Amino acid sequence: MNNGKSNIHLKILCIFIACSSIIASFEKALAQDFKFNNGRKAQSIPFSLTKNLIIIPIYINEKGPFDFILDTGVNPMIVTDSTLKESLKVPFPRAIKISGYGNFEGVDAFLGATAVKIGDAEAENIPTVFLKDDVLPISGFAGRKIYGLIGYNFFNSFLVKVDYTNKSLRFASHPKKIKLKGEKIPFELIENKPYISLTIEQEGLGTKTIKALVDCGASHAISLEALEGKSFPKPQFTMNANLGNGLTGQVNGHIGRISYLKIGNYLLDDVISNYPEYNIDSLMNKGRNANLGAEILSRFNTIYDYQNRLMYIKKNEKFNRDFEHDMSGIELYTEAGPPSRTIINKIEPQSPADLVGLKVGDEIISINFKKIDDYTLDDIGAAFKAKNGYSIVVEVWRNKSTLIKLLKLKKRI
Template identity: 25%
Template sequence: MKRTITLILLLASTYSSIAQEEFIAPSRYLSSCGFTQLTGGVILLRARLEPFPDTLNFILDSGSGGISLDSVTVQYFGLKPVPSNRTIRGIAGIRQVSFVHDQVLKLPDLSIDSLEFHVNDYSILTSVYGERIDGIIGYAVLSRYILKIDYDSNKIEFWSRGSLKYPRGGYLLRPQINMLPVQSLRIKDERTITSRFLFDMGAGLNMMLTSDFIKDSAFMRKKRKFFTKQAEGLGGKIDMQLSVIKEVKIGPYRFRNVPVYIFDDTYNVTSYPYLGGILGNDLLRRFNIILNYDHRDIYLLPNSHYNEPFDYSYTGMELFYENGHIVIGDVAKGSPAEAVGLKEGDIVIAIDRNFNQSIQQYKLAIQNAGDKLKMIIQRGPDVFEYSLKVKSIL
């Protein structure tokens, strides 16, 4: 008799648990907005800060643990930041931040209230992308909604939290999410290793690996070539090494000969050995993605960009938009750019007869390995023409 009672109680408990799951309210469509893809697939979307009428540019960043505004934007609106003892950490520095409290972000048909924006200087991002960057949208918004990101249509849909049926043909990741999503991946070169990586949609690259991870794992082939390259992030600019690894495997999806950056994690962004590095959006943009932080789900569905070739180009120079001009930034020693005589601070007038001064188009122009480019450069009062061959890192 006791066994019967116990079994009945167990069945009742199980049924109650299942019933509770069945009665979770379904997710509801709330809003949608278009977005622009910047270099490396980084998402730029537009929103307003109420009650102001100005449209602002925000980067969508799963690698951000909050939400932020650029210091110039804060000053423009006359907002009064409140100092704090909190710091934010990036690949190139650590900064103490202030906050503007209880703000409202306005998207089409959707107002997101009670937001605590931290204030940061994003002038470097504005310079890199040639677009005014007013802020970054991270966990503070991503945790409140289900986001469906479609790189085929360049559209994001916002859905309420709740039960959701994922489309067929994709794969469900179950990352660890403690403000930032962390996913286990298998990577292969000299050795095959499984490690944890930050799922970072704000990083316009395929992968970043820490130099400590590379040394401790003896992961990369000894004959790999490394190319010096400058990268930009929170805190400013930092020199890295660019190379290629044999394979990256995300769930069932394999990518071969993947370009990677290797950096000295001076500011302990990855808390190594907890993380081996960062998985960036130049690889992730090859999927339409559903972010469901409430259920700790990230759903990947291969899209029309899935089989696009990787960028193996190398010139050894960076382009920035500064004071109304496109200028050459750092020129790496021993690089093709240095070999032909290009210098930091040179103003780019045209590349291959394209005089339109679009930094996005110019960056695309120098990303075709093997191409020979004609560059018209202004240096002081003088104008020069240079012929530059784009090298391949493969």
């Protein structure tokens, strides 16, 4: 089966380094800029888009290509596939501990330097963190093999245009090679990650101006995390949910809605918002309130100008689409093949899937009598949030038997 299927909105949560002083000194000692060595001044390459995540092929130490998520919320580069360190022959990797939100003990990893190539752009001695174990199950939830995440070193080397409309990534070493179209949004770099100011309105809270990390490697719309030193207050109506996966496993919390979100002069109404549960002290957030994800960012074609601390945003054809959450209550996980399998990883209590008797471990064979192989990951996501009250026929394999369930979608938030 095609392993390009998963029903959840993957959240690639920002990872911070527990031993940041080691990383900082390591980065200062190395040349890290990408450059064209063939006379080019600009290049455009296609990218794949899965659950709003930008996936590009890269080469590491002259091997590859390896599919990586391009992520403004990541520094340094992270290799999540634990098998790559040995095959890439990384010299003298240093053992370190890295942490995710709420995890102070950290997990084992290695820090080394690699040579990386994206298109015709090359960089030597890129600081690279290799996770020792497969603690971030990105591939299973993304529905395809993902080897890691790359961000700051690439964005800081070029003027970068992300064209979600045409799934094209253009990067230029000369500013005249990319026309600066769109509304200008200033940002600040904190720990080499871009932060902007947003305005939101939420029931019971009123209107607030907040600071948000710009995180194109997180597929949610917005995650509201902290306000005035406390967890961000929730609206009256929310639902419990698994919000994604980080170094510590599942991140639990709530999903609700805010009345609107304003970025520059663009206004987005009735936006789905996440409210994660973790110790806000672990954010190390420098006044940060939120994480702005790709469900919003993908509604704009965006130019990132790290040297001048500016973004240029121009709305695209996705701008006016409604914000909808999964209406089935199913979370899927794919197992690589051949043959690949699409497995129910979680069922939300009292959801439509729960009420018709679907169970964790069921393998989905077809949806609406169409083989699961014929669906992309985004096709399944769209089917499971198509319309409140819409019926879907789901065929599953359980205990060597085929079962057919009629699932009636329900808008739960």
